[in-house]
Amino acid sequence: xxxxxxxxxxxxxxVFGFLILPLLIVVPVSFSAGAxxxxxxxxxxxRWYRMYFSDPQWLDATWLSLRVAAVTVLLSVTLxxxxxxxxxxxxxxxxxxxxxxxMMPLVVPSIVLAIAVYSVYVRLHLVGSFWGIVLAHTILxxxxxxxxxxxGLQRVxxxxxxxxxxMGASAARTFLKVTFPIVxxxxxxxxxxAFITSWDEVILMLFIGGSAxxxxxxRMFSFLRTEINPVIAAVSTLxxxxxxxxxxLSEWMKxxxxxxxxx
Amino acid sequence: MTVAATRTLSPARLPGLLVAAPLLLLLPGxxxxxxxxxxxxxxxxxxxxxxxxxxxxxxRSVLQDPTLWLIIRTTLVVAAECTALxxxxxxxxxxxxxxxxxxxxxxxLLLVLLPFWTSLLVxxxxxxxxxxxxxxxxxALVGSGLLAHPLPLLYNRFAVLIGMSHYMLPFMVLSxxxxxxxxxxxxxxxxxxxxxxxxxxxxxxxxxxxxxxxYAGCLLVFxxxxxxxxxxxxxxxxxxxxxxxxxxxQIELLNWADGTAMAVVLIAIIGALFxxxxxxxxxxxxxxxxxx
Numbered sequence: 249x250x251x252x253x254x255x256x257x258x259x260x261x262x263v264f265g266f267l268i269l270p271l272l273i274v275v276p277v278s279f280s281a282g283a284x285x286x287x288x289x290x291x292x293x294x295r296w297y298r299m300y301f302s303d304p305q306w307l308d309a310t311w312l313s314l315r316v317a318a319v320t321v322l323l324s325v326t327l328x329x330x331x332x333x334x335x336x337x338x339x340x341x342x343x344x345x346x347x348x349x350x351m352m353p354l355v356v357p358s359i360v361l362a363i364a365v366y367s368v369y370v371r372l373h374l375v376g377s378f379w380g381i382v383l384a385h386t387i388l389x390x391x392x393x394x395x396x397x398x399x400g401l402q403r404v405x406x407x408x409x410x411x412x413x414x415m416g417a418s419a420a421r422t423f424l425k426v427t428f429p430i431v432x433x434x435x436x437x438x439x440x441x442a443f444i445t446s447w448d449e450v451i452l453m454l455f456i457g458g459s460a461x462x463x464x465x466x467r468m469f470s471f472l473r474t475e476i477n478p479v480i481a482a483v484s485t486l487x488x489x490x491x492x493x494x495x496x497l498s499e500w501m502k503x504x505x506x507x508x509x510x511x
Numbered sequence: 512m513t514v515a516a517t518r519t520l521s522p523a524r525l526p527g528l529l530v531a532a533p534l535l536l537l538l539p540g541x542x543x544x545x546x547x548x549x550x551x552x553x554x555x556x557x558x559x560x561x562x563x564x565x566x567x568x569x570x571r572s573v574l575q576d577p578t579l580w581l582i583i584r585t586t587l588v589v590a591a592e593c594t595a596l597x598x599x600x601x602x603x604x605x606x607x608x609x610x611x612x613x614x615x616x617x618x619x620l621l622l623v624l625l626p627f628w629t630s631l632l633v634x635x636x637x638x639x640x641x642x643x644x645x646x647x648x649x650x651a652l653v654g655s656g657l658l659a660h661p662l663p664l665l666y667n668r669f670a671v672l673i674g675m676s677h678y679m680l681p682f683m684v685l686s687x688x689x690x691x692x693x694x695x696x697x698x699x700x701x702x703x704x705x706x707x708x709x710x711x712x713x714x715x716x717x718x719x720x721x722x723x724x725x726y727a728g729c730l731l732v733f734x735x736x737x738x739x740x741x742x743x744x745x746x747x748x749x750x751x752x753x754x755x756x757x758x759x760x761q762i763e764l765l766n767w768a769d770g771t772a773m774a775v776v777l778i779a780i781i782g783a784l785f786x787x788x789x790x791x792x793x794x795x796x797x798x799x800x801x802x803x
Contacts (some may be wrong), residue, residue: 343753
């Protein structure tokens with residue numbers, strides 16, 4: 249019995265190792281002084297970081313990705329919240345169909361979505377254009393925003409809104425002071441998911457990126473296909489740092505909202 | 512009538528707005544999806560059977576061309592293997608987590624979800640660093656004298672499976688964990704008191720009770736694996752061409768008809784699986800499994 253439990257724990261430690269350790273391996277590689285992938289590194293240096301920060305192609309790709317992700321977050325959270333509001337608050341006939349349409353991008357594989365969007369963009373000459381990329385990313389992020397906002401709005405006790413309204417607050421004030429604080433964690437979660445969706449998107453970009461729309465993941469993807477020099481490890485380490493930041497921020501938000509929800 | 516009563520948000524007072532408002536709120540999102548995704552997809556499918564002339568050649572070739580059958584088979588086999596491997600890794604972990612004090616389980620779950628936050632490409636690169644012929648594992652094995660030549664770990668089916676399972680593991684763990692949490696511990700204790708041995712208790716009581724989670728997790732992972740592109744494209748060899756990789760190649764060659772035909776096959780398989788999922792477990796479960 250005890251032996252069995254020990255074996256179970258050891259097995260699970262192994263599985264955790266499988267999950268986490270591969271992510272960390274890129275950190276030592278990024279500080280390597282070697283010209284190609286070597287492990288352990290022959291020496292330590294910051295040359296790959298210097299290379300990333302001095303290469304306009306990497307920086308342009310990063311900047312484009314950031315701008316696309318920012319606008320995608322704004323658009324998908326706005327459209328997703330509006331749709332969620334209608335789905336939760338104003339049930340009407342045919343709503344099931346509309347909900348199904350909104351969920352489609354989540355259910356259909358990205359590759360299928362990509363060829364459909366691409367077929368439109370080829371005709372409209374939107375391949376590689378900023379707004380083309382943003383709209384396509386918004387489609388991908390929209391289902392997440394809808395699901396999260398529906399869950400958030402369902403938590404809102406409407407009697408609170410009615411109480412506020414009855415006591416003389418305007419509809420706008422009621423929304424700002426009552427509804428918004430309650431759904432804020434969901435809004436934040438929707439924004440985080442939209443950001444990650446856009447920030448990490450490759451398959452769509454392979455089609456609609458063109459030569460003008462090289463986002464960071466697209467540049468990483470083509471890099472990984474042709475050469476593996478440690479500059480990609482430096483990029484990966486920076487991305488891990490960013491992921492840790494977003495993760496920490498969202499945990500902090502979650503904790504804060506729990507504390508606030510307590511009476 | 513008091514002042515307060517007239518100020519309540521009675522929906523009945525706004526019949527016109529009530530009809531228009533939901534449509535106005537839903538319209539932008541739905542229109543975007545319809546215009547850039549649903550309608551173009553429909554158009555592609557229609558084109559694949561009518562262009563240049565009405566025929567089903569693309570679909571006939573999918574069904575008759577042995578190479579394409581091989582691609583479909585590869586996709587199904589890889590998805591099945593990935594599902595099995597993920598289940599094997601996740602089941603004991605889910606079990607352990609569900610037995611732990613909640614506080615600890617929640618913290619460890621955050622660790623399980625950690626890979627979700629990391630870019631997929633970073634993970635792919637990490638596996639390349641680990642599995643490459645001059646990668647960490649091979650350098651260690653050759654350097655320590657255990658092997659004379661590096662093992663072929665990268666650019667094959669094995670690498671695809673490892674990379675995909677790493678991606679899918681959190682989905683499976685979450686699905687199993689949520690089911691396992693709801694299993695009544697006293698049932699196991701009762702079995703023990705009545706003289707059932709440990710393996711007996713596990714196989715006759717725990718395993719059957721955990722099956723809903725197993726079904727849900729396996730179907731979810733299988734469905735997601737079917738459409739995977741990046742892992743087979745980066746970690747696999749040309750022999751590991753999956754449906755998604757094939758579609759991308761065909762569209763790159765501007766062979767829209769064959770690419771679309773294969774996309775229809777992919778949608779059909781996934782659609783069938785979703786119907787199965789719905790029958791077995793209901794869609795709500797799937798959405799509940801999503802981001803929370």
